[in-house]
Amino acid sequence: MIDLNAWIRTVPGAAIVPLFDTEPGSLTVRTRDIEKNGKTLLCRHPLMEETMISLVEAGIARPDFQGIFYIMGYDRGDQLVPLYVGKAERKGVKHDLSENLRNIRRNRHKFARWGDGLDYHIGDLSHATFRFEGYRGPRRKYELWAQALFMQEDPPVLKEPVSLVLVPWYDGMVGPSGLKGSLPAVEKEVIALASVQHGADLLNVDGR
Amino acid sequence: MTPIPDTERKRDLLNVWLALHAPDRTVHLLPEGVSFSYEKAMEQIYEHVMCREVSEEVIYILIAATADGEVPVYVGRSRDVCSRWSTHLVGIGSGDGVYATWQSMLLTDSMKTRWSLSLMVVPGSQIEFPPIPGFPTTIGAVEYQLVSLMADAYPSMTLNHEGRLR
Numbered sequence: 001m002i003d004l005n006a007w008i009r010t011v012p013g014a015a016i017v018p019l020f021d022t023e024p025g026s027l028t029v030r031t032r033d034i035e036k037n038g039k040t041l042l043c044r045h046p047l048m049e050e051t052m053i054s055l056v057e058a059g060i061a062r063p064d065f066q067g068i069f070y071i072m073g074y075d076r077g078d079q080l081v082p083l084y085v086g087k088a089e090r091k092g093v094k095h096d097l098s099e100n101l102r103n104i105r106r107n108r109h110k111f112a113r114w115g116d117g118l119d120y121h122i123g124d125l126s127h128a129t130f131r132f133e134g135y136r137g138p139r140r141k142y143e144l145w146a147q148a149l150f151m152q153e154d155p156p157v158l159k160e161p162v163s164l165v166l167v168p169w170y171d172g173m174v175g176p177s178g179l180k181g182s183l184p185a186v187e188k189e190v191i192a193l194a195s196v197q198h199g200a201d202l203l204n205v206d207g208r
Numbered sequence: 209m210t211p212i213p214d215t216e217r218k219r220d221l222l223n224v225w226l227a228l229h230a231p232d233r234t235v236h237l238l239p240e241g242v243s244f245s246y247e248k249a250m251e252q253i254y255e256h257v258m259c260r261e262v263s264e265e266v267i268y269i270l271i272a273a274t275a276d277g278e279v280p281v282y283v284g285r286s287r288d289v290c291s292r293w294s295t296h297l298v299g300i301g302s303g304d305g306v307y308a309t310w311q312s313m314l315l316t317d318s319m320k321t322r323w324s325l326s327l328m329v330v331p332g333s334q335i336e337f338p339p340i341p342g343f344p345t346t347i348g349a350v351e352y353q354l355v356s357l358m359a360d361a362y363p364s365m366t367l368n369h370e371g372r373l374r
Contacts, residue, residue, distance in 0.1 A: 002342035188356035196344035
């Protein structure tokens with residue numbers, strides 16, 4: 001079977017960064033309180049933010065940029081264990097440039113799907129972890145994320161460091177199949193492989 | 209339209225997988241150019257063996273016989289494909305919500321079928337090989353390989369919105 005890790009390690013332009021900002025020498029994730037709405041938010045790692053901004057800004061300057069492909073996982077040196085596979089496409093439902101990527105430098109609410117708002121990964125994971133008031137309750141999906149990532153939730157302590165693989169996807173790039181593919185097609189290829197090679201850890205529900 | 213240079217290779221992979229899994233697993237729902245009929249399509253499904261296979265999850269593919277050949281337009285999976293397709297066919301007839309796209313692609317303004325429509329149903333235990341060489345054969349992985357291939361092989365024809373480049 002095709003080795004997903006071999007592809008991840010060789011895909012051009014990929015960056016592997018820590019996802020969360022943690023206290024020095026510990027696995028406790030830093031948080032910040034938003035007084036105006038009573039939210040407590042998990043903090044993204046500054047390197048993750050810098051890298052995402054850099055990749056998105058460089059990408060949207062090129063016409064062949066399709067978006068950002070990402071894998072949240074455990075980087076154990078010899079292999080990356082995928083926990084969640086997703087994408088943030090360049091084109092939005094209503095606009096040529098998705099609201100998820102637009103103005104990325106100041107767009108912490110959406111931030112290429114890793115934003116602080118509800119319906120975005122960090123916001124929803126924070127909601128499931130700290131159970132603050134929202135226009136709806138915490139999503140079950142992110143309660144499962146919290147159970148998978150944290151050994152305790154308040155304060156949030158990771159079971160092990162969590163990394164994010166960020167891949168800017170351009171026309172003509174090759175997926176694990178060895179075929180040139182669009183961003184949505186490659187996302188499905190990766191989930192199909194991860195569902196079998198790392199099925200016990202993968203948090204994607206579909207494609208298993 | 210973003211160019212996808214491996215379109216032909218992906219069409220070939222789809223054609224091979226579909227052709228070798230199709231025998232005895234395909235039901236013709238409606239011919240081309242006839243008025244859409246939920247009842248007639250469901251009659252065809254009920255006559256097929258698939259309704260007796262509810263104990264096992266199946267992968268199903270809706271296929272349109274176009275002038276350019278047979279094109280897979282939607283893939284899904286279910287333990288109760290008859291119930292699932294009852295829902296899909298009601299949706300195609302009404303055009304409500306997500307089915308607006310299904311209706312406009314599959315039917316003319318006068319609600320006639322644009323193409324002959326068939327449904328292929330493959331139980332998980334009968335998947336013989338993966339659509340993409342070197343990939344897994346679990347039912348979920350095969351479903352996603354088909355969605356992936358269809359997204360690039362027939363980008364304007366796929367009804368699986370999750371595999372479609374915007």
